Amino acid sequence: xxxxxxxxxxxxxxxxxxTTPTPGNVDRRRDHDDLRFxxxxxxxxxxxxxxxxxxxPDGPPIGDAFEQAIxxxxxSANTNTQFGGLLLLAPLVRTAVTGDLTQxxxxxxxxxxxxxxxxxxxxxxxxxxVAVADPPTDMDALDVRRGAxxxxxxxxxxxxxxxxxxxxxxRDGIAREWTGGFERTFDAAxxxxxxxxxxxxxxxxxxLDLLAAEPDxxxxxxxGDEVAETVRERAAAAQEGVDPEELSDELVAxxxxxxxxxxxxxxxxxxxxxxxxxV
Amino acid sequence: xxxxxxxxxxxxxxxxxxTTPTPGNVDRRRDHDDLRFxxxxxxxxxxxxxxxxxxxPDGPPIGDAFEQAIxxxxxSANTNTQFGGLLLLAPLVRTAVTGDLTQxxxxxxxxxxxxxxxxxxxxxxxxxxVAVADPPTDMDALDVRRGAxxxxxxxxxxxxxxxxxxxxxxRDGIAREWTGGFERTFDAAxxxxxxxxxxxxxxxxxxLDLLAAEPDxxxxxxxGDEVAETVRERAAAAQEGVDPEELSDELVAxxxxxxxxxxxxxxxxxxxxxxxxxV
Numbered sequence: 001x002x003x004x005x006x007x008x009x010x011x012x013x014x015x016x017x018x019t020t021p022t023p024g025n026v027d028r029r030r031d032h033d034d035l036r037f038x039x040x041x042x043x044x045x046x047x048x049x050x051x052x053x054x055x056x057p058d059g060p061p062i063g064d065a066f067e068q069a070i071x072x073x074x075x076s077a078n079t080n081t082q083f084g085g086l087l088l089l090a091p092l093v094r095t096a097v098t099g100d101l102t103q104x105x106x107x108x109x110x111x112x113x114x115x116x117x118x119x120x121x122x123x124x125x126x127x128x129x130v131a132v133a134d135p136p137t138d139m140d141a142l143d144v145r146r147g148a149x150x151x152x153x154x155x156x157x158x159x160x161x162x163x164x165x166x167x168x169x170x171r172d173g174i175a176r177e178w179t180g181g182f183e184r185t186f187d188a189a190x191x192x193x194x195x196x197x198x199x200x201x202x203x204x205x206x207x208l209d210l211l212a213a214e215p216d217x218x219x220x221x222x223x224g225d226e227v228a229e230t231v232r233e234r235a236a237a238a239q240e241g242v243d244p245e246e247l248s249d250e251l252v253a254x255x256x257x258x259x260x261x262x263x264x265x266x267x268x269x270x271x272x273x274x275x276x277x278x279v
Numbered sequence: 280x281x282x283x284x285x286x287x288x289x290x291x292x293x294x295x296x297x298t299t300p301t302p303g304n305v306d307r308r309r310d311h312d313d314l315r316f317x318x319x320x321x322x323x324x325x326x327x328x329x330x331x332x333x334x335x336p337d338g339p340p341i342g343d344a345f346e347q348a349i350x351x352x353x354x355s356a357n358t359n360t361q362f363g364g365l366l367l368l369a370p371l372v373r374t375a376v377t378g379d380l381t382q383x384x385x386x387x388x389x390x391x392x393x394x395x396x397x398x399x400x401x402x403x404x405x406x407x408x409v410a411v412a413d414p415p416t417d418m419d420a421l422d423v424r425r426g427a428x429x430x431x432x433x434x435x436x437x438x439x440x441x442x443x444x445x446x447x448x449x450r451d452g453i454a455r456e457w458t459g460g461f462e463r464t465f466d467a468a469x470x471x472x473x474x475x476x477x478x479x480x481x482x483x484x485x486x487l488d489l490l491a492a493e494p495d496x497x498x499x500x501x502x503g504d505e506v507a508e509t510v511r512e513r514a515a516a517a518q519e520g521v522d523p524e525e526l527s528d529e530l531v532a533x534x535x536x537x538x539x540x541x542x543x544x545x546x547x548x549x550x551x552x553x554x555x556x557x558v
Contacts (some may be wrong), residue, residue: 001356002351002354002355003321003324003325005354007324007325007327011320011321011324014293014323014324015317016321017444018316018317018320028307029308035299035478036529037297037307037479038294038297038477038478038479038558039558041290041293041294041297041558042282042290042558045282045286045289045290046281046282046286048286075282076281076282076286076290076558078557078558110434197317198317199314199317200317272465278357279318279321279353279356279357
């Protein structure tokens with residue numbers, strides 16, 4: 001197997017959306033009214049130059065490479081398909097290319113980010129529309145929806161990308177991964193590695209584990225904490241034998257998509273592929 | 280839309296396998312016992328370096344770039360997923376990168392191939408197992424299953440890749456495209472461009488058109504001419520309103536896969552994408 005690190009990340013994005021069921025999300029069997037499976041394929045095709053930049057230890061800063069990946073995704077898919085997944089993959093790819101892909105080393109990469117990386121992160125929002133929570137009052141000047149307009153504030157306050165993430169953990173599940181040792185992402189990788197059968201079947205079980213363990217922050221942003229908790233409980237019931245296909249159909253019909261859980265699954269698949277799990 | 284030519288070809292391979300139903304083939308809704316959807320995703324990830332080489336007008340000969348694509352596909356998918364599609368895409372990609380993608384210009388590219396290209400083509404068979412028909416007696420030394428062992432004969436007889444294709448049209452549908460102006464491939468592109476709706480729905484209709492028009496040569500090789508003709512007739516009935524999903528389920532159950540038709544569809548999708556059809 002001679003896939004490059006960047007190709008492993010690209011394949012992880014493709015395998016995530018091919019995994020079914022991933023209740024509430026676009027998957028191999030389900031589209032949303034405004035977001036179709038094939039747009040995820042197009043998004044994954046468009047990210048490769050950005051992933052190559054991330055997978056080059058002498059390449060541009062993580063934030064710049066991340067922006068490049070988002071621009072390529074958005075150009076190719078004509079919409080936002082994998083923003084969160086790429087934000088999670090960025091430090092993991094940079095970690096994998098310089099040595100072992102461990103929680104410790106990935107955390108060191110995240111902590112080593114600079115103000116320049118934060119600038120790239122904010123510029124990335126100029127290429128897409130992303131649903132995010134309102135920031136706390138003292139962070140208003142750093143609302144990601146400001147895009148590049150937030151850059152002077154970033155510089156003034158000397159905030160690295162890691163600092164920005166650390167200030168977003170309250171509502172953002174990817175930020176929690178960045179600043180919490182990528183715990184859930186590595187758990188998902190372990191679950192995929194431990195199981196048997198086709199990788200997308202293993203991934204479907206890992207998705208349910210993740211969704212049953214914690215309320216999805218993206219659902220919480222869009223539908224409130226109560227709905228997010230209900231979804232978590234229903235995922236736990238599916239683990240106990242209730243048909244997850246039904247849950248999936250209902251969540252899609254109701255427009256409830258646990259997007260952060262899908263992002264974490266993509267990260268977990270990437271780690272599993274790097275460990276040698278076969279397709 | 281800023282996808283590179285190579286990325287358009289990669290996306291075409293992904294969209295082909297995402298198209299459903301494509302009766303008898305692996306698609307978004309169906310796996311074969313020995314070939315799963317996600318292996319096609321992995322195959323498509325692995326071909327990009329070969330496609331980049333094809334999309335470089337100053338790059339290696341078409342045959343060498345084709346071999347590179349097949350090697351990458353085989354390494355990543357661990358099986359043969361898109362050999363025929365890549366053989367068809369190779370001259371189309373090289374054509375698109377130097378100017379208009381027309382039947383005339385693609386034919387000129389095919390005709391300009393050399394003995395070196397034929398050598399690359401034969402070497403490609405060393406990376407995969409491909410089901411092919413037995414060659415005529417005078418072509419026995421050039422049986423593709425000989426792989427690189429056929430190279431001395433190629434040189435001795437001064438056969439270009441185009442010459443090899445011209446000697447294989449009897450049983451090989453891709454060879455017929457190479458030497459027949461890529462007629463059916465461009466017809467498929469026209470059909471996709473003409474229709475409306477999601478590109479994978481347009482592609483499903485184009486697949487049925489192709490399958491109903493001519494018996495699939497890959498089915499003929501594996502199951503005989505009579506079965507291939509029956510499949511053609513049933514595709515024609517599906518055009519007239521018989522549910523193609525049923526045909527699809529039956530063909531998959533019987534292990535009958537019209538692989539050449541899928542290859543031609545991939546070529547048609549590539550042309551349609553290059554013409555600006557959106558995902």
